[in-house]
Amino acid sequence: MHIPDGFIDIPTSATFAALSAVGVAASLKGAARSLDEKTAPLAGLTATFIFAVQMLNFPVAAGTSGHLLGGALAAILVGPYVATLSLTVVLLMQALLFADGGLSAAGLNIFNMSLLGVWFGYGAFLLAKKILPKNKVSITAAAAFAGLISVPAAALGFTLQYALGATATFSLTTVLTAMVGTHILIGIGEAIITGLSVSAVMASRPDLVYGYRGTKKSLEIREG
C-alpha cells in the first residue's frame, strides 16, 4: 500500500501533501487534548507495534502479500487523533530510513493510511459497537470489522489519487476493481490482527482502551 515516487504526478502529490498537513495539524490539536500520563505510553507503544507488524507481510492470494496497516487498531486503542499521528510517524520512518514509500508520495500515503484508514476504521468501529451488545467480546468483534473496512478505504484513496494524477493511462475501472478486490482480501488479515491485538489489551488493561471507555461507564452504572 506504500506508494512509491512516480506513480502519481507532482501536482496531485503536492495537493494531498497539503491535505495531509491539515489533517496532521488538526490531529496534533486533538491529541494534545486526549493524551495524559496513562495514555501517552500506550500511544508510543501503538506506533512502535504497528511499525513492527507492518514488516510482517502475510500471503493473501497467488503471488500477493499484504501487511497490517494499523489505522483501525490505533484508533480503537488510542483514539483517532493520536492514531493519525502514530501512523504518520510510522510512514515517515519507513520513507526516510527504509526507502519504503516515496518521499514525494509521503502526502499521498499519509492521506490514505493515517487519515482514511484511521477515520473509516474508527467510524466502522463506532457503528459496529452501536449495533452489537455492550460487552468486551463486542469490542473485539467491532475492532475486527473496523480493520476489515479500513484497508479497502485506504485502497479507495489510492484509486482517487490515480484518477486525479496517474502518470500512466490505464483504465480507472480496472485499477478500482483490482485495488478494492485485492485489499478486501488483505482486510481479512487486518481484521484478524486488529481483533487479536485489541483483545490482548482488553484482557490486560481495558481501562486504557480508548474505544472501550464509554462502554465501561454504562456497564458500571448497571452493576451498581
Next chain:
Amino acid sequence: MKNPLVAAGLALSLVLAGGASYYASSQPDGLEKVAGDVGFLDSAKASVVEDSPLAGYGVTGIENERISGGLAGVIGVASTAAISFGLFYALRRFKKDKS
C-alpha cells in the same frame, strides 16, 4: 517499568521486527501486484533515499539476511519508539502547561 503492558508490547515489537520478520512473505504487496497486473509498475521511480544504509529493510554490508533484516527491524523499532514516545510525552506535557 511502571506499565507491564508497555514493557511486554515493546519486547514483542522487537521480537517481531528483529526475528519474525525473516519469515514474512516476500511476494509483492497489494498495490505492487495491482500495478504489475494493470501495467503501471514501470512508472515507479527509486526513492531518493534508495542508497540509505537501511533501504529495503536490510543493513548495507551485512551479508547474512537474517542478521541484516533483523538488525534493520530492531533499528526501526528503536527509532519509531524514540520519536513516538517523545512526541506523545511532549504533547501530554504541552496540555499540562496550558491548563
